Amino acid sequence: MLSILPPRSTSAERARSHNRRLVLGHVHATGEIGRAELSRACGLTIQAVSNIIAELEQEGLIRETGRRSTGRGLPATLYGINPGGACALGVEVRPDALLAALLDLNGGAIFTTRRALNDAHPTAVTQELRALREELKSAHPDVVSRLLGAGVVMPGPFGATGLSGTASDLPGWQETDARQVFAEALGVPIDLDNDANAAAMAERVKGVAQGLNDYAYLYFGTGVGLGLVSGGRRVAGAFGNAGEIGHLRVQTPDGSRALEELASRLSLQHRLAGRGHGTINFDRLSALDAAGDAILEEWIATAASALGQAVHVIENLFDPETVILGGALPERIVDRLISRVPLPDGSVSNRPDRVRARLLRGDCGRLTATLGAAALILDRAFSPQLGALD
Amino acid sequence: MLSILPPRSTSAERARSHNRRLVLGHVHATGEIGRAELSRACGLTIQAVSNIIAELEQEGLIRETGRRSTGRGLPATLYGINPGGACALGVEVRPDALLAALLDLNGGAIFTTRRALNDAHPTAVTQELRALREELKSAHPDVVSRLLGAGVVMPGPFGATGLSGTASDLPGWQETDARQVFAEALGVPIDLDNDANAAAMAERVKGVAQGLNDYAYLYFGTGVGLGLVSGGRRVAGAFGNAGEIGHLRVQTPDGSRALEELASRLSLQHRLAGRGHGTINFDRLSALDAAGDAILEEWIATAASALGQAVHVIENLFDPETVILGGALPERIVDRLISRVPLPDGSVSNRPDRVRARLLRGDCGRLTATLGAAALILDRAFSPQLGALD
DNA sequence: TTGATCACTCAAGCGTGTTGAGTTAACCAC
DNA sequence: GTGGTTAACTCAACACGCTTGAGTGATCAA
Structure with a gap:
């Protein structure tokens, strides 16, 4: 009912x-709300709202959560999201792994998993997706029927561009219609975007961006990406490649460099290379941070300066309510960067007259992009x- | 009928x-189109399209333009925009003048005017606007009833920001609700935006951006502004100040400068200052260009290099179908910049697989912003x- | 107790779009 | 020419969801 409409539905049904x-959306945004207030907020009659509420409750998407008496008059019957009423699948494809999360209607994680990938070619990924679908079916059989769709996050850029061929993009996907592949493998409606935009949506559905319609998300993955939300909608660009901020030139004391050479996890990894560390993953970063590592300190200083310039560009080009920082970095490090x-x-x-800080830390933790993939659907x-049509 | 709906109209009416x-929109975009094709393009039944067409024709917004027989079958009755069926007013407020243009439904100029301003404070502007309204009423009495609304362009940024207090912004407007002022003075619905976004809309309605949904416009006014269109909608930012690209830092052989110090009309004016020129306006620029002026040549080289860096940022952050250049510069100079x-x-x-050049010259000439103001309404x-609601 | 206020329900009516069955006009084959 | 095919378009019923207006129930204040 919620996910798909017949190809040509009557105008009234649309x-x-x-x-x-x-x-x-209003029920979600307010947490708890009565019909009359909804009526005012949505510009609909109480009667119309009543009908819709009856429908939504019947389908299990919302539920009665209590009553509120505000002064005189009949106390309002309040409704809130019924978290278990529906769910969304998020899938993040990385070169070395497939991450997945199942989110309830409130954005809470029901289930997360990680599957190692030897090979990130479409055929291998398809195979893992099929396995994932089977796993879901057997582990959460009741859920499949309530699945609204799947969001998919892949490292961009999509299609052949001047940024192709870098280390971060996946092999064999240039010529593939990714949406098609995922739709067939998972058998549900697909929404495809890059990690930064997905992260931005995660914060909108559950995190610090609730209620915001214009904001930016600086996402730390392997590189650095920018997620943009304008008027409540993702800014994807003509070919879905908006937000490639990693190549932005920033000033350094000795010239200029690309942002991602200074402020990405990869850049930190390079700095630490001489020290014999392997891959710098999330846990390793936490450890270095706890140990007060000097190189990390230095990196933070350099990265902060570079990010300041990036934020300047973002603010003046997009005039966001706030810029959110987050991704695959420990919270403490993000906090220190922000400060x-x-x-x-x-x-x-x-x-x-600002009411919000210019920089905020993302709330969704290290799984932001995976959760965000599901958030695209929510x-x-x-x-x-x-x-x-939809 | 077209402009305003009653406060709560029935869902069907919406x-x-x-x-x-x-x-x-489709009639405008295609120029000439029949019911059946419209039906396919809009996802509506032929019958529904028929009813709407009857209504639009009755109101004079469209008119029959001929018949087209494509092979067998009954030839389609074609409809096109009826230019005189409605019009939109564009107003551009500059520190020294008020520019206005009246556009027909096709974006053609019915009437343009320029009124000198000694004073750009709200009260003075209001007075001129009232006079403008009277002038319109007497010069084009039939038009007033068909006026869809007025678009207004003002130099940003709106409200108090870190960029306030520069030479370009208007005195006395910081604390004023500009939309309110214009609505009262002109008595029609108002759409307010900055020059660059308006220019972008001008190109969409009439110029080189027809049919594009994701593009950027680099606008040369006094400074440099950026207009952004994403998914067919203007990107205004949370406070309407998106597109302030003038302060973008770009590299020069001897360090870094703000884009508008290198690639704005003001920057050219500064370069020429030693030569005893006065204000460098459009005509003066044309003359310099025709004379093959050396300083102009040098400026073009410098500006082009700076713009290259700006375009790089715009493309990677925004992934537009194309970047349009235009504004208060002679076409020849824009062309040479682009090249x-x-x-x-x-x-x-x-x-x-590009189908369009990465850089295009705007098509709407020196009045782009004023025309664009009206284009906001169209x-x-x-x-x-x-x-x-509307 | 009475009146006011507010949330909500019930039943009738209305504007739109859709569906399905015609009508008209062009082309093609003979 | 004639008949068949194709395609654009019209006409008349029908369905859907919202609005309107009248009515009910619960709470507070006098």
Whole structure:
């Protein structure tokens, strides 16, 4: 009911689909809300809201959560999201692994898994996805019927571009229609995006960006990516490759470098290379941080300075309500980065009436991108779409 | 009928409003189109399209333009925009003048005017606007009833920001609700944006961006601004200040400078200052260009290099279909700039399957921003809006 | 107890789009 | 020419979901 409409539905049914999302989105955003308030917020009649609520409750997407008496009058019956009423699958494809998470309607994780990949070619990934689907079916049989769709996160850029051929992109996907591959392997509607945009959506559905419609997310993966949300919608670009901020030139004392040479996990790894460390993963970073490692300190200082310049560009080009930092970095390190990023005065974001900090730490932890993949789907369920068809 | 809906219209009426825009937008985009084709393009039944067409024709927004027989079958009755059926007013407020243009439904200029401003404070501007309205009423009495609204362009940034207090912004507007002021002075619905976004819309409605949904516009006013269109919608930012690209740092042989110090009309003016020129306006620029002025040549070289870096940033952050250059520069100079801008290889826009050049010259000439102001309104009439109310 | 306020329900009516069965006009084969 | 095919378009019923207006139940204040 919620996920798919027949190819040509009557206009009234499309309006209903729109209004359902509107109502569900408000219920999600407020946590608990009554019909009358929804009516005012959505610009619909109480009666219309009533009908929609009855439908949503019947389908198990929302549930009665209590009553609230505000002064006189009949106390409102409050409704909230029924977390178990539906779920969304998030899949993150990395060169070496497939990460997956199943999220309930509130964005809570029901199940997460990680499958090692020897090979990230489409055929190998397809095989793992099929296995994943079977695993889900047997581990959570009740869930499959309530699955709204699957979000997929892959390292960009998509298609052949001037940034192709770098270490980060996956082999064999250039010529492949990725959406098609995933749709066939998983058998549910697919939403495809890059890690940074997915992370941005994760924060919107569950984290620090709730209620925000214009913000940016600086995502630390292997490199650095930028997720953009404008007017509540992801900015994907003409070919889905928006947000490639890693190649932004930033000033250093001795010239200029690409942002990702200074402020990515890879860059830290290079700095530490001489010290005989292997791959610098999340846990290793935490350990270095706890030990007060000097090279890490140095990296933070350099990265913060570089990020300050990136934030300057982001703020002046997009005028976001806030810039969120997060991804595959321990919270403490992100916090320290944020505290050391020099915020330029000459920015449209430097306004006296700000209600939110210019930089915020993402709330969704190291799995942000995977959770965000699922959040792409949840966001759909909560936001009216523009197009007539879905 | 087209502009305003009653505060709470029935859902069916909102759907109609949406579908009307959809149909009208397609008619505008194709120039000439029959019902059946519209039906396929809009995802509506022929019958629905028929009803809408009857309504639009009745109101004079479209008109029959002929018949087309494509092979067998009954030849389609073609419809096109009826230019005189409605119009939009564009107003550009500059520190020293008020520019206005009245555009027909096809984006053709019916009337343009320029009023000198001694004073750009809100009260003075309001006075001029009232006079402008009277002038319109008497010069084009039939038009007032068909006025869809007025678009207004002002130099940003709006509100108090870290970029306030520069030479370009207007006095006395910081604390003013500009939209309110214009709505009262002109008595029609107002759409407010900065010059670059308006320019971008001008190109979408009439110029080189027709049919594009994701592109950027580098606008040369006094400084340099960036207009962004994503998914067919303007990217305004949280406070309407997106696109402030002038402060972007770019490399020079001897360090780094702000883009607008190298690639704006103001920067050229500074270069020429020693030569005893006054203000460098459009005509003066043309003359210098025709004379093959050496300083102009030098400026073009410097500006092109700076713009190359800006384009690099825009392409990688935004992945546009194309970047349009234009504004208050003679076409020849823009063309020469374009031919000399170094296009970086390391860009997501550097793709082998491009159908359009990475850089295009804007088509709307020196009045781009003023025309664009009116285009903001036309674009509304052609694009379905997301919000329920208008 | 009475009146006011507010959330919500019930039943009728309306605007739109869809469906399915015609109608008209072009092309093609003979 | 004639008949068949194709495609654009019209006409008349129908379905859907929202709105409207009247009515009910629960709470507070006088």
